[in-house]
Amino acid sequence: MGWQWFHRLGSPRWFYEKTDAWIPWLAVVSFALLAVGAIWGLAFAPADMKQGNSYRIIYIHVPAAFLSLAGYYIMAISGAIGLIWKMKLADMVMKCAAPIGAVFTFISLVTGAIWGKPTWGTWWVWDARITSMLVLLFLYLGVIALQQAYQHQDTANKASAILALVGTVNIPIIYKSVDWWYTLHQPATIKFTSESTIHPSMLYPLLTMVIGFYCFYALVLLISTRTEVLEREKKTRWVNELAAAKAAGGKV
């Protein structure tokens, strides 16, 4: 008992049919949360005592950074499942998670630089947090490159899964870098073990944005994986039937 869903995930067709109904719901929820969080954070949350309005970039920077780390675990764990159980769907998720994670990492680096210029007085500094974030971006780009580098999809999956697994070392380093070393980047504001050092009137819009980003990530990953399923299964009967039904204008 309990393991049936796991084995079903091995079937890309089952995944494709099951997730069809989720897409509109996820889209509505994530866009609603992002709209509410953005308007709340940018227009209604109070300005910061020292930074004024420039702190508002955390409403993009922090959620994007969260997702770049969480997305890496999703990529590495699906890579490991693909390696161990040879599950086709896991390989597809790993491939699709890489570009999405790279974009989130890039967003958090760019927003951090834009905030750093007025706050710190510099765009960039080679401290442990910022450098390890840059390494994360290169790891994502490495997985993308390895996916493209091989003729055979199986070889590409194996190579990129191993790179993704080796790269997981970087995630706790990014997270703890501000505590382990002297850095210019400040320590974490949202804490799980003690009280957060941000006023609630600023925290709630931030949490709304974080949940919105998670939903948006799930949405983009699902859409991307579904496309990948169709691409890789295009020779099978069920995909051809689906395409024929779509072409005939019927509802699938």
Next chain:
Amino acid sequence: MHPVRKQRLIMVIFIVVFASVAVGLMAYALRENINLFYPPAKIVSGEAPVDKRIRAGGCVLPGQVKRASDSLDVSFLITDGAANVEVHFTGILPDLFAEGEAVVVNGRLNGDGVFMATEVLAKHDENYTPPEVAESMQGTDEHQNTCEGMSYGA
């Protein structure tokens, strides 16, 4: 679990553990170099190299910021609670520079133990507070966590 899968699972665990140990040893070997700056205590004790480009970081000692009236020269003391270092700088300070706040300065330490900075960066803390709330707290939260409760008597 199927023996082949078990073997692959062990392989995956091995990759992760091996990579962690390798990176952990590297970080351990480079532990001092990963730090972005030297605290004043290490500069005073002579652990920081003289006349090499280094960074120093600490809290600006209140009441010790001296600005020249006819130029952009400024000198101030930074402290980590254990020792003070004098910093000289010519230029425009970042907006968040203030007494009792943390800074990171980039420059050279001269033979007299004075830090000749070419760049001053403000280090922001992890606190975000609306101005009204800060006022009602009567300035108890005025200093950063890193600078809070520091004895400036040194």
